[in-house]
Amino acid sequence: MDSVSDNLSGEVAALLAPLPSLQVQEYFNQLITSRSCNGIEVKQNLSNGKGVYAKSEFKEDELILKDQILVGIQHSSNKVDCLVCSFCFRFIGSIEKQIGRKLYFKNMGLSGCCDGEEDDCVKYNGNEEQCGASSSNHNSLPQEVVSSLMNGEMALPYTDKFPLPSPLSCPGRCQEAFYCSESCAKTDWETSHSLLCTGERSETISREALGEFIQHANDTNDIFLLAAKTIAFTILRYRKLKAEYVNKQAKQSVSKQSLLLEAWKPVSIGYKRRWWDCIALPDDVDPSDEGAFRKQIKDLACNSLELLKAAIFDKECEALFSLEIYGNIIGMFELNNLDLVVASPVEDYFLYIDDLPDAVKEEAEEITRPFLDALGDEYSDCCQGTAFFPLQSCMNHSCCPNAKAFKREVDRDGQAVIIALRRISKNEEVTISYIDEELPYKERQALLADYGFSCKCPKCLQDSSIA
Numbered sequence: 452m453d454s455v456s457d458n459l460s461g462e463v464a465a466l467l468a469p470l471p472s473l474q475v476q477e478y479f480n481q482l483i484t485s486r487s488c489n490g491i492e493v494k495q496n497l498s499n500g501k502g503v504y505a506k507s508e509f510k511e512d513e514l515i516l517k518d519q520i521l522v523g524i525q526h527s528s529n530k531v532d533c534l535v536c537s538f539c540f541r542f543i544g545s546i547e548k549q550i551g552r553k554l555y556f557k558n559m560g561l562s563g564c565c566d567g568e569e570d571d572c573v574k575y576n577g578n579e580e581q582c583g584a585s586s587s588n589h590n591s592l593p594q595e596v597v598s599s600l601m602n603g604e605m606a607l608p609y610t611d612k613f614p615l616p617s618p619l620s621c622p623g624r625c626q627e628a629f630y631c632s633e634s635c636a637k638t639d640w641e642t643s644h645s646l647l648c649t650g651e652r653s654e655t656i657s658r659e660a661l662g663e664f665i666q667h668a669n670d671t672n673d674i675f676l677l678a679a680k681t682i683a684f685t686i687l688r689y690r691k692l693k694a695e696y697v698n699k700q701a702k703q704s705v706s707k708q709s710l711l712l713e714a715w716k717p718v719s720i721g722y723k724r725r726w727w728d729c730i731a732l733p734d735d736v737d738p739s740d741e742g743a744f745r746k747q748i749k750d751l752a753c754n755s756l757e758l759l760k761a762a763i764f765d766k767e768c769e770a771l772f773s774l775e776i777y778g779n780i781i782g783m784f785e786l787n788n789l790d791l792v793v794a795s796p797v798e799d800y801f802l803y804i805d806d807l808p809d810a811v812k813e814e815a816e817e818i819t820r821p822f823l824d825a826l827g828d829e830y831s832d833c834c835q836g837t838a839f840f841p842l843q844s845c846m847n848h849s850c851c852p853n854a855k856a857f858k859r860e861v862d863r864d865g866q867a868v869i870i871a872l873r874r875i876s877k878n879e880e881v882t883i884s885y886i887d888e889e890l891p892y893k894e895r896q897a898l899l900a901d902y903g904f905s906c907k908c909p910k911c912l913q914d915s916s917i918a
């Protein structure tokens with residue numbers, strides 16, 4: 452190995468090395484203060500594992516934590532169903548726009564109308580029924596009606612009870628990212644989107660290469676988009692830290708590597724393994740083909756990374772573009788598996804109409820009924836994606852958890868909300884369930900093995916002694 456790549460592998464190793472526990476503690480203390488969720492603390496044990504503990508008592512149903520997203524994406528396939536802010540994932544536009552947009556894509560055969568069950572789904576092609584299974588419920592509306600709903604010319608009754616922020620276009624002019632506010636647009640631009648925007652004001656090296664990278668991710672696995680966002684986030688933090696350092700004209704010199712490590716710190720907190728090592732073997736892959744399967748996954752990551760490099764490579768942050776780091780970032784999302792879910796206001800709207808007093812309900816439903824019928828069963832798909840939540844990701848699993856992720860009526864954006872399931876006493880560990888905890892013991896253990904551990908919660912200990 453020559454000295455250049457020697458140097459680089461040293462940098463990669465430094466990025467993957469666990470942070471000293473004092474720095475970890477400092478990071479989480481700051482995070483907890485900034486989230487104003489002072490009832491909890493993160494504690495580390497000897498084996499470098501982390502856990503969240505109650506610093507004060509929580510009552511049943513009490514809010515324990517609202518955790519902001521570090522990096523997150525809306526799934527590519529969900530974008531046709533929901534128009535949300537690209538930064539905070541709040542629904543934007545209007546009830547009319549949400550419904551009109553969904554019907555528009557549905558008429559084009561793009562909406563997730565059959566939820567992956569492609570066998571039953573006959574793609575709409577102009578004059579055929581949309582879905583074989585439930586075609587009787589589906590009435591498509593004339594395109595003019597859909598368009599006038601989408602562009603705001605037609606108003607539905609009572610939608611003023613469900614106001615949504617007007618969408619702001621991306622400052623880079625990509626026409627793909629939209630925002631609920633100037634502040635979301637600005638923060639997204641500064642933290643990652645300026646490098647990943649496909650618009651004319653993008654700061655990418657090559658918009659063409661970026662387009663190819665995005666296409667590849669959409670065709671294979673959109674987790675690559677999340678990995679790219681993480682790398683862009685780190686590069687931009689690095690540049691900001693460097694600029695601050697230069698501005699301060701600090702007397703002691705600070706190395707490029709220590710700036711990169713500092714920029715990477717929020718990502719370094721997440722538990723990582725290489726994606727191709729930790730991904731669970733799918734049921735349809737024969738165990739004897741495991742080696743070939745893992746090699747295939749690694750090659751896929753390698754191809755994606757080459758495309759990303761052509762789009763946003765930065766020599767000073769070269770270590771971030773190593774396959775080792777790329778694989779570990781993707782593995783981090785795989786292992787922490789944190790779903791991003793935001794409920795749709797369209798559902799609330801139709802429930803509201805349904806609850807109206809009979810006298811006015813009839814009149815309203817005459818107008819809304821054709822739209823509800825045209826939307827079909829999936830009239831209120833929620834926003835779905837994947838995100839990394841720094842504090843929630845420290846919460847350990849239990850099959851008899853004392854807390855759960857739960858969105859309340861007021862929680863309208865992508866933040867993770869953790870609520871107490873029962874009384875939690877001071878110093879008790881706060882646990883959530885990563886899986887369906889009602890499953891039998893063996894199935895639970897199998898699912899949890901994908902997260903890389905075997906559960907020893909009270910329920911599992913009891914079940915294993917019976918088994």
Ligand SMILES: [Zn+2]
Binds near residue numbers: 539
């Ligand atoms: Zn927003």
Ligand SMILES: [Zn+2]
Binds near residue numbers: 621625647648
């Ligand atoms: Zn953009």
Ligand SMILES: [Zn+2]
Binds near residue numbers: 849907910911912
């Ligand atoms: Zn258990």
